[in-house]
Amino acid sequence: MICVRDVTVDYGRGANVVRAVEDVSLDIGRGESLALIGPSGCGKTSLLFAMAGLHRAVSGTIEIDELPVQGPRKEVALILQNAGLLPWKTVLQNANLSLLLNKDYPNKTADAVLENLGLGSVKSRFPAELSEGMKRRVGIARALSTSPSVMLMDEPLASLDTLTKERIQDLFLELWKQHEFCLVLVTHDIEEAAFLGQRVVVLTERPARIKTIVSNPHMGELDYRRTESFMTIVGQLRKALEE
Ligand SMILES: Nc1ncnc2c1ncn2[C@@H]1O[C@H](COP(=O)(O)OP(=O)(O)O)[C@@H](O)[C@H]1O
Numbered sequence: 704m705i706c707v708r709d710v711t712v713d714y715g716r717g718a719n720v721v722r723a724v725e726d727v728s729l730d731i732g733r734g735e736s737l738a739l740i741g742p743s744g745c746g747k748t749s750l751l752f753a754m755a756g757l758h759r760a761v762s763g764t765i766e767i768d769e770l771p772v773q774g775p776r777k778e779v780a781l782i783l784q785n786a787g788l789l790p791w792k793t794v795l796q797n798a799n800l801s802l803l804l805n806k807d808y809p810n811k812t813a814d815a816v817l818e819n820l821g822l823g824s825v826k827s828r829f830p831a832e833l834s835e836g837m838k839r840r841v842g843i844a845r846a847l848s849t850s851p852s853v854m855l856m857d858e859p860l861a862s863l864d865t866l867t868k869e870r871i872q873d874l875f876l877e878l879w880k881q882h883e884f885c886l887v888l889v890t891h892d893i894e895e896a897a898f899l900g901q902r903v904v905v906l907t908e909r910p911a912r913i914k915t916i917v918s919n920p921h922m923g924e925l926d927y928r929r930t931e932s933f934m935t936i937v938g939q940l941r942k943a944l945e946e
Pocket residue numbers: 714715721722723741742743744745746747748749750909
């Protein structure tokens with residue numbers, strides 16, 4: 704479904720060039736979940752934005768559904784670190800933004816998605832009246848509203864307290880199982896990667912190259928955080944990052 708081949712991403716040119724990603728190749732299957740983890744500043748966002756069609760790779764190719772990525776695509780949703788809500792719009796208006804910006808969904812609204820995410824009673828509130836966790840859920844509702852087949856996430860839960868973070872990780876897992884989108888999660892949080900990635904790609908320091916790929920076959924099982932398999936994966940990831 705997503706095919707990344709020898710992708711290199713640079714900023715600037717000539718003597719001032721900063722190489723963010725170097726020769727990364729990845730195949731991500733339909734409905735698969737993949738976590739990308741690596742040190743701060745290594746090039747994770749640059750790689751994800753290249754998949755989202757927001758950065759152009761200087762070399763290599765990226766295809767989604769066998770079509771080269773040349774810009775943002777309607778079947779691809781992106782969730783960023785802060786939910787990106789507009790403070791002067793209500794919850795419902797914020798959740799409807801992706802639908803509004805796309806001519807393909809003339810009569811669709813995010814109403815049902817908001818209900819499903821437990822936000823039905825706050826539809827007419829403004830972002831400032833919501834908890835951090837609720838704001839993130841509005842961002843998730845916006846991303847889900849267009850029924851994407853690919854969900855790209857760039858540290859979507861950074862700066863949340865642990866329990867809120869885990870609750871939304873549980874929600875991501877449930878939504879991934881229910882909607883069967885292909886999930887690509889960028890994070891620097893080892894436990895988050897182990898909880899949500901069927902495979903976890905560990906990246907090197909900048910420029911990001913693939914250091915190792917850890918497979919996580921028990922991901923998604925009941926109460927996974929409390930299992931020995933989970934702790935083993937967390938240990939493997941920690942070791943890979945430190946090496
Ligand atoms: N617009 C830019 N111009 C120049 N350098 C950039 C730009 N954006 C990011 N970089 C550099 O590219 C590297 C990778 O950035 P990024 O992909 O945001 O890393 P990460 O998401 O892993 O923290 C960083 O060292 C950063 O300084």
